[in-house]
Amino acid sequence: MAWTWTYETADGATVGRSEAFDSRSDAESWVGEEFNALLEQGIDQLRLFDGDTEVYGPMSLHPA
Template structure:
């Protein structure tokens, strides 16, 4: 069992999946380090999975526009 991200466009269409990580912390660190590159690749949001169970998401990779 491992932790992975689904990589999605703004409509929620899955464009790929991350590598598998041993821990949630490793997965969260990876997305924190890679979000700029993911945006450049057209990824707008991600979902975190523990094996096949969705833990949370969708999480936007874009800056919040809230005031």
């Protein structure tokens, strides 16, 4: 399966999707690298998918 992130606004509206990653660790590492760029694009939260199955989310990009 391919691992992807969906990008969402604070109200949960999907506004995009990441590239596909071969592993969960690759997907999670990518978020760490792109965190600030995602915030600058107006992304508020993410959801991680393994194929069509949601693994977790929403994960806020803002401090608690």
